Amino acid sequence: MTRPKAVIVVSIFALFFAGIAAWLSYSYLQKEMDTVQAVRPEKIVVAAADIPIGTLITEPQLKVTSWPKDSIPPGSAQLTESVVSRVAIRPITRGDAVTEQKLKPKSGAPGSGFMTYVVPEGHRAVTVAVNEVAGVAGFLTPNDRVDVIVTTPVPGNEKESVSKIILENVPILATGQVTDQKEGKPVVVPTVTLDLIPADAEKLVLSASKGSLQLLLRNITDSAPVNSKGATIAKVLSGMERPPAASPPPARGLPAARSPRKPVLAVKATPPPSHTLVIIRGTEKSTKQYAE
Numbered sequence: 001m002t003r004p005k006a007v008i009v010v011s012i013f014a015l016f017f018a019g020i021a022a023w024l025s026y027s028y029l030q031k032e033m034d035t036v037q038a039v040r041p042e043k044i045v046v047a048a049a050d051i052p053i054g055t056l057i058t059e060p061q062l063k064v065t066s067w068p069k070d071s072i073p074p075g076s077a078q079l080t081e082s083v084v085s086r087v088a089i090r091p092i093t094r095g096d097a098v099t100e101q102k103l104k105p106k107s108g109a110p111g112s113g114f115m116t117y118v119v120p121e122g123h124r125a126v127t128v129a130v131n132e133v134a135g136v137a138g139f140l141t142p143n144d145r146v147d148v149i150v151t152t153p154v155p156g157n158e159k160e161s162v163s164k165i166i167l168e169n170v171p172i173l174a175t176g177q178v179t180d181q182k183e184g185k186p187v188v189v190p191t192v193t194l195d196l197i198p199a200d201a202e203k204l205v206l207s208a209s210k211g212s213l214q215l216l217l218r219n220i221t222d223s224a225p226v227n228s229k230g231a232t233i234a235k236v237l238s239g240m241e242r243p244p245a246a247s248p249p250p251a252r253g254l255p256a257a258r259s260p261r262k263p264v265l266a267v268k269a270t271p272p273p274s275h276t277l278v279i280i281r282g283t284e285k286s287t288k289q290y291a292e
Contacts, residue, residue, distance in 0.1 A: 041067060043064050043065070043066060043078060044064070044065065044067045044072055044076040044078055045062055045063070045078065045079065045080055046064075046065050046067075046097050047062065047098060048061055048062055050092070051088045051092040052088070053090060053091050053118070054089075055087070056085065056086075057085065057087070057103075058084065058085075059080060059084055062084070062098065064078075067097065073099050074101075075099035075100035075101055077098055077100075083098050086103045086104060088103060088104075089117040090117075104117070115174065115193070119173065119195065125195060125196075126193065126194050126201045126205065127191050127192070128192060128194070129191050130190055130191070130192055136215055139217065140172055140215065141175065142172055142174055143172065144217060144218075145171055146170055146172060146194075146215040147215070148165070148166055148204060148207075148216075149164065149165045149213070150163070150164060150208075150212070150213055151212050152207070152212075153211070154232070160233070161211075161233065162230050163214075163232075164228065164231075165226055165228045165230075166204070167196070167200055168225060168226055169218060169223050170195065173194065173195050174192075175190070175192050176193070192215065
């Protein structure tokens, strides 16, 4: 091989290996740049404090912070304005990203109702109207647990009523008020929304149509079942003492029978004590008695 040809071959191989080296260097640098871009932080909205479920989110509950780009949760918000006045349908802890999956859909979007996210799967939300007394004087709040008691006439005896606990340890989903009409005028009727399985929902609806309902507030730690047989007015009054029976009045036209008199015992008088004085005058002797 002549010298010029050898130079040409060496140059070709040099260019080939230089190209491969350049391509490898470019690939490595590109990968490093992608890695840097992936870990470069971006600004997203997170919770500045714990946000309970059902809360209307306000500006002080939010803050903007840096988050690694490759680990940003899908649906995260970048501006607080897009989150303010939205309702949380899941609890959001402090420092968690505020995402669309944790917020109630905007008005008009499918599934924008809040209650549909609260009802557990397989359960039903049932709303019943209660008065101030039946609603435990307004002390009921969501997540409280109550027993439901119904008072209704006894079947077959409309003059007798019975009170019976029909549902126990029922969670409250919501409390509120609805407007009703009474005698042509609008009135406010308190309502309570309960979390029930379908079978218990049937019991509640039927009981509400046949009698009056009363809610019994439970202690938050009390979940024990109650063995109740119901109460009627006869059972409630069964332990009362009966008044003594009055003697019957005498028959009309006949004198009342007189009770026999008790015999009076004669008392023998005891003579008063006395003293006897004996007087002797010569041959004469006489006595005198003196009473005390």
